[in-house]
Structure formats: C-alpha cells, structure tokens
Amino acid sequence: MHSTITNHADAAVDFNEDEARVNWHDETLWFIREKRDLASHNIPEWEQLREYASQIKNNVLSNLSQYLQEFEAKAKANGVIVHWAADAAEHNRIVHSILQKHGIDRMVKSKSMLTEECGLNEYLEENGVEVIDTDLGERIVQLAKEPPSHIVLPCIHIKKEEVGEIFHKYLGTEKGASDPKYLASVAREHLRETFLTRKAALTGVNFAIAETGEFVVSTNEGNADMGAHLADVHIACMGIEKVLPKQHHLGVFLRLLARSATGQPITTYSSHFKKPQPHQEMHIVFVDNGRSVHLGKEDFRNSLKCIRCAACMNTCPVYRRSGGHSYHNAVAGPIGSILTPNFDMKKNKDLPFASTLCGSCSNVCPVKIDIHDQLYKWRQVLMKEGLGPTAKNASMKMMGWVLSKPAIYDISGKAARIVLKYTPFVVSNKLNPWYKQREMPAPPKESFKEWYKKNRG
Amino acid sequence: MSRESILREVAKNQPGDRALPVIDIKVTTTHQEWIELLKKRLEILHTTVYEVADYTAIKTILKQTAVPQERTVTTIADLSEVANYIDSIKEDAHSLEDVDWAIIPAHFGVAENGAMWITDSLIQYRVLPFITQQLAVVVSKATIVYNMHQAYDKIAGTDYEFGVFIAGPSKTADIEQSLVLGAHGPKAMTVFILD
Numbered sequence: 119m120h121s122t123i124t125n126h127a128d129a130a131v132d133f134n135e136d137e138a139r140v141n142w143h144d145e146t147l148w149f150i151r152e153k154r155d156l157a158s159h160n161i162p163e164w165e166q167l168r169e170y171a172s173q174i175k176n177n178v179l180s181n182l183s184q185y186l187q188e189f190e191a192k193a194k195a196n197g198v199i200v201h202w203a204a205d206a207a208e209h210n211r212i213v214h215s216i217l218q219k220h221g222i223d224r225m226v227k228s229k230s231m232l233t234e235e236c237g238l239n240e241y242l243e244e245n246g247v248e249v250i251d252t253d254l255g256e257r258i259v260q261l262a263k264e265p266p267s268h269i270v271l272p273c274i275h276i277k278k279e280e281v282g283e284i285f286h287k288y289l290g291t292e293k294g295a296s297d298p299k300y301l302a303s304v305a306r307e308h309l310r311e312t313f314l315t316r317k318a319a320l321t322g323v324n325f326a327i328a329e330t331g332e333f334v335v336s337t338n339e340g341n342a343d344m345g346a347h348l349a350d351v352h353i354a355c356m357g358i359e360k361v362l363p364k365q366h367h368l369g370v371f372l373r374l375l376a377r378s379a380t381g382q383p384i385t386t387y388s389s390h391f392k393k394p395q396p397h398q399e400m401h402i403v404f405v406d407n408g409r410s411v412h413l414g415k416e417d418f419r420n421s422l423k424c425i426r427c428a429a430c431m432n433t434c435p436v437y438r439r440s441g442g443h444s445y446h447n448a449v450a451g452p453i454g455s456i457l458t459p460n461f462d463m464k465k466n467k468d469l470p471f472a473s474t475l476c477g478s479c480s481n482v483c484p485v486k487i488d489i490h491d492q493l494y495k496w497r498q499v500l501m502k503e504g505l506g507p508t509a510k511n512a513s514m515k516m517m518g519w520v521l522s523k524p525a526i527y528d529i530s531g532k533a534a535r536i537v538l539k540y541t542p543f544v545v546s547n548k549l550n551p552w553y554k555q556r557e558m559p560a561p562p563k564e565s566f567k568e569w570y571k572k573n574r575g
Numbered sequence: 576m577s578r579e580s581i582l583r584e585v586a587k588n589q590p591g592d593r594a595l596p597v598i599d600i601k602v603t604t605t606h607q608e609w610i611e612l613l614k615k616r617l618e619i620l621h622t623t624v625y626e627v628a629d630y631t632a633i634k635t636i637l638k639q640t641a642v643p644q645e646r647t648v649t650t651i652a653d654l655s656e657v658a659n660y661i662d663s664i665k666e667d668a669h670s671l672e673d674v675d676w677a678i679i680p681a682h683f684g685v686a687e688n689g690a691m692w693i694t695d696s697l698i699q700y701r702v703l704p705f706i707t708q709q710l711a712v713v714v715s716k717a718t719i720v721y722n723m724h725q726a727y728d729k730i731a732g733t734d735y736e737f738g739v740f741i742a743g744p745s746k747t748a749d750i751e752q753s754l755v756l757g758a759h760g761p762k763a764m765t766v767f768i769l770d
Contacts (some may be wrong), residue, residue: 145675145751146751149752150752163600164694166600167600169596170596170598172596173593173594173595174596176593177592177595179589179590179593180589180590180591180593181584181589181592182585182589183585183586183589186582186585186622187582193656196736202576202581203577204577204580204581205582207678208577245580251758253749254747254749254750254758255747255749258749258750271748271749271752272749273749273750277751278750278751278753281750285684298750298751298753298755299753299755300749301750302747302749302755302757302758303755303757306757306758306759309759310672310759313759314669314672338745338746338747338748338758339746339747339758339759339760340659340705340745340758340760341696341758341759343701343702343705343739343760344702344705344706344759344760347668347700347702347705348668348669348702348706358585363595365727365730365731366598366724366727366731367598368723368727368729369598369722369723369724369726369727370598370723370724372723372740373687373723375720380748383616383687383688383689383742384685384688384689384690384723384740384742385742386741386742386743386744386745386746386760387705387739387740387741387742387745387760388690388739388740389727389737389738389739390735390737390738390739392735392736392737392738393736393737395701395736395737404581405664406581406584406585406613410581410585410588411586411588413585413588413589413590414587414588416590419588419590466746491734508615
C-alpha cells in the first residue's frame with residue numbers, strides 16, 4: 119500500500135517516539151473497548167449471539183459458491199448488474215469502465231476497506247477520475263494524503279489541532295481552529311455540495327443476502343445514503359465472503375456489529391438496497407482477490423468470517439501502542455495480521471509476530487475467529503518457510519538444542535538468571551525489539567527445580 | 576469475465592457443510608417495558624420523544640416548533656395542514672436540498688436500539704430522511720418490538736425496494752471521538768409515539 123516502511127517493529131519504533139501521543143492513542147482505543155464491554159454486557163444472550171454468528175458464517179464458508187450464485191440470480195432479478203473480479207486490477211478496471219460508459223470523471227465514495235485493499239482511488243486518479251471520500255474520517259486522511267489507520271475510525275491517529283491545520287489548508291477554515299463541532303460543520307457544507315453534484319457513488323457492503331438479493335450498508339453519518347440516492351450510478355463493491363444466507367440472519371449480525379465496533383446498539387443508518395431507483399443504475403462488484411484460495415486453507419479459512427468491526431484492534435495492546443500504519447495494510451491489527459499473510463506471505467511476514475498472543479482479540483471477536491491461535495499458526499508456517507525474524511531464527515535453533523539436553527538446560531537457566539541480575543543489557547538490547555521502552559523484571563534467585571529439591575525433595 | 580473461474584475455485588476449496596443454527600432468543604419483558612426502553616434509548620440517541628394521542632396533538636406540537644419560513648414537508652396525509660404533503664415523486668430528488676423539516680411515518684420501532692424501520696413506500700424519495708436538516712418520525716405504539724429478531728420477523732415477506740433502520744440524527748465522532756450531530760444528514764430527530 120502507501121506506506122514505505124514494511125516492518126512492523128521498525129514502524130512501531132517511529133510511532134513510539136512521542137510517548138504522550140502513544141499514551142493518548144492507547145487510551146482513546148481502550149475507551150472504545152470499554153464502551154464495547156458495556157454494550158455487550160447489556161445483552162444477556164451476547165454469548166449465544168456470538169455462537170449463532172459463528173455458526174452462520176461457518177455455514178456461509180461451506181456453501182459459498184451456492185450462496186454467491188443465489189445472490190447473483192436474485193440481484194439480477196431485482197434489476198442490479200453483477201460483476202465478478204478475480205483480483206484488485208480487474209476490480210479497478212470494472213469500476214472505471216462503468217464510469218467511462220456514463221462519461222463520469224468525478225465520484226463520491228463511502229467507506230470501503232475493499233477499495234483500500236484494491237488501491238482503487240490511486241487507480242482512478244491515474245485515469246483522470248476524481249474520487250472524494252465522504253466519511254469524515256476518510257476525508258481527513260484523504261486530504262492528509264495518508265491511508266486510514268483503523269477500519270472503523272480512519273483518523274484515530276490524528277489530533278484535532280492537526281485536522282484544523284488540514285482543513286485550514288484545503289477547506290479554508292480559520293487558522294488555529296480545532297473545535298470538532300466547527301470543523302465537522304465546515305466538512306458538512308463542503309461534502310453536501312459534493313453530494314449534490316456527483317453522478318456516481320461507490321459504497322462498500324456490510325452484508326449481502328442470498329435469499330433476497332439485497333445488500334446492507336451501515337453508517338453513522340448517512341454519507342453512503344446521501345451519495346447513493348442522489349447519484350445516477352450506484353456501485354457497491356464487496357468481498358465474496360460478505361454474503362449471508364437469509365434475511366433474518368441480519369437480526370444476529372446487526373445486534374453484534376455496532377456493539378462490537380463502538381459500543382452503540384446499532385449504527386444510525388442500516389440501509390437495505392434491493393432495487394435501483396427508476397432513473398438509476400445499480401452495480402455490484404464481487405471481488406475474490408485471493409479469498410477463494412484462502413478458503414482452501416483449513417487452519418486459516420475462518421478469518422474469512424470477519425465482519426470488520428475492529429473490536430480486536432481496539433483491545434489489542436500491540437495495536438494500541440503501535441498504530442494502524444505500522445501494519446502497512448488496509449486492514450491492521452490482529453485480524454489484519456492473520457488475513458494479509460494469505461494474500462502475500464513474504465510482504466506480511468512480520469505481522470503474525472506483532473502480537474503478545476494474549477488472546478484478548480479472540481475473546482472480543484463477535485464471530486469467534488480464533489485470532490490468536492491463527493497468529494501462532496502463522497508463526498509456525500513462517501518459521502518453516504524461513505521467513506521468521508532473523509534473530510528469532512538463530513535463537514530458536516539455540517533453544518531447540520538447549521531444550522533437547524536437560525543438563526545444558528539447567529546450566530543455561532542458571533546462567534540466564536545471573537546474566538539478568540548483573541548484566542541485564544545483554545538481553546535488553548537493541549537487537550531485541552521486545553525490550554524497547556521496557557525494564558527487565560528482577561530474575562528469581564533459583565529455578566523451580568532447585569526450589570523443589572530444597573523444599574519438597 | 577472471471578465468474579466461472581472464481582466459482583470453480585470457491586467450490587473446490589469450500590469445506591464440508593456446516594449446519595445453520597436455529598435462532599431462538601426468548602423475550603420475557605412486556606410491551607409496556609419495551610415502550611419505556613425505547614424512550615430511554617431515543618433519549619441517549621439525542622432524539623426528542625413525544626407520546627401523543629392523535630395527529631391533532633402532533634400538529635399542535637409541530638406548529639409550536641417549526642419556524643413558518645422553513646420548508647417543511649411530510650409524507651403523512653393527516654399532516655398536510657402543517658407541512659407540504661408529498662404523495663408521489665414529481666421532481667428530481669436534488670430539489671429537496673433545502674428541506675428543513677421532514678415528517679415521515681415508520682412501519683415500526685425497535686426498543687433495544689431506538690431504530691425506526693422505514694421503506695421507500697413511506698417516504699417517496701429515498702434521500703428525503705437523509706437530506707433534511709431535521710427529521711421527525713411518527714410510529715404507532717402498538718408496532719414497537721423489543722429486539723432485531725422480532726424486527727426481521729416483521730420484515731419477512733414484505734415488499735420494499737429500499738429500506739432503512741434509522742436510529743437518531745446523523746452523527747460522527749471522527750475528530751478525537753468528540754460527538755458531533757449532523758455529520759451529513761439531519762442535525763436533530765424527533766419521534767412521535769402515537770397511541
């Protein structure tokens with residue numbers, strides 16, 4: 119994607135330069151995690167809902183080819199034009215060709231992580247099409263010429279004073295102004311004018327229903343609806359895994375989605391698009407881009423159950439203190455770290471190591487993806503492929519040797535305790551990224567084995 | 576077209592069948608409790624709530640609230656006395672850009688989240704509840720359900736081309752998590768719960 123840094127640990131070092139800012143980022147996301155807890159604790163059947171959602175998604179993955187065809191047939195009968203894209207390049211070409219057919223060179227877009235994944239904005243701009251992102255957070259990062267750092271809260275890493283500077287430069291707000299109400303009201307006027315003058319609108323898709331051929335888009339701002347209803351052409355882009363079998367399954371997912379994401383019981387708008395308006399053309403673009411291959415990997419397929427709520431990101435101690443950009447992908451955090459190696463293992467080899475394996479991500483996931491188990495499994499795959507971190511490769515070899523020889527294990531344990539006591543810098547050094555900004559704990563005086571011999575032996 | 580190759584690859588790689596669950600969530604609370612919960616929810620959503628006996632009461636409230644020079648429209652025939660009644664699509668939807676107040680009906684409301692279910696037949700113009708500066712929704716007390724499962728039981732088999740759950744005014748918290756009402760759509764919302 120846009121980022122030039124391709125190693126999480128290095129990017130995290132940069133992010134940690136400003137300690138006060140990291141603390142602010144950490145606390146802001148933890149606050150959202152707490153709101154999620156409150157909202158979920160309000161629902162006595164929360165765990166039952168997670169189980170339903172997980173089972174429905176398992177069923178979707180096991181019948182995906184049938185559901186896609188069922189959805190396609192229903193959508194076509196509803197007057198919607200359906201396209202299939204094997205990869206990002208084909209997706210971008212399809213969107214561009216629809217715009218070309220209508221002679222449109224300016225488009226509004228609501229939030230779609232898929233189009234981020236495909237690099238659609240850059241492609242269209244190279245082809246002379248102006249794209250304006252209409253979600254406020256996305257508009258802010260677009261003006262700042264940055265990718266979003268979070269899938270639900272795109273500019274969570276930017277401070278209001280910085281938004282003020284960006285808006286002063288591009289939207290003519292007063293210099294030094296940083297009041298969120300004022301800044302948002304100026305963006306409202308700017309984007310209203312945009313909505314009223316654009317003939318094409320692109321939206322993402324949260325859920326697509328095989329039974330009815332409708333698709334659901336959730337927003338708080340109403341930007342997807344302002345764009346889609348005022349445009350002559352509505353293009354909705356979705357990953358092939360987004361389909362659900364039955365309309366009533368939405369009851370489960372709409373109860374889970376916003377509560378998991380921001381702690382709201384539901385987003386302000388949950389829009390169900392079934393048929394185009396009389397004067398309008400409606401398109402759906404199904405995108406594979408590696409998903410069908412991913413589906414064949416038994417250990418990793420169930421990450422395709424993800425509904426993009428970002429609960430795993432908000433709860434992750436590593437994400438909160440390293441920032442979304444350090445994951446150098448459209449989807450960051452724990453879920454991004456298990457999704458992206460499926461598409462490009464070499465480029466994303468650092469990400470499964472960007473975790474403490476604490477398991478909090480799996481506990482908050484509304485569709486019960488075994489995120490931390492998959493992170494661990496990816497590490498094993500990467501080590502086998504020789505793609506593990508260099509220091510880890512060497513130390514793992516050493517560790518294997520030590521663990522296979524009990525006498526050496528005892529000696530090295532003692533040696534380590536002595537090293538930690540008298541020369542902690544040997545472990546806590548620059549070669550070991552885990553010890554940056556950390557002090558080593560005091561080493562124990564003796565090993566458990568020694569203690570046991572003395573006290574129980 | 577990549578349709579065939581995608582479907583072939585998906586069919587090849589999809590795992591063996593996993594059964595769909597039967598969704599069975601028991602509700603033990605009463606309808607009156609749902610109404611109280613709905614009112615509480617709407618308040619949290621910065622929405623003004625009026626419990627009213629009839630349309631006359633709504634008209635009285637609207638006459639007190641709406642400023643005469645503002646453009647007020649409705650898709651409810653009973654309110655044509657206090658607002659311009661829209662009974663069909665007559666002009667381009669962009670002409671609604673200066674609407675200040677829109678008063679529309681909802682099929683039903685959901686207590687657990689304050690959402691109102693609205694479809695295109697109730698609003699004529701799809702963009703109306705989004706483009707208006709202020710939105711008022713009239714919902715019958717008897718239609719209120721408790722949760723989203725009951726909501727989709729009600730929606731099942733109904734005919735609509737566009738439908739939307741609306742829960743409160745348009746909002747954003749994208750700038751440092753500060754809540755701002757009126758991101759793009761209505762800056763304020765009113766719900767009339769009709770006896």
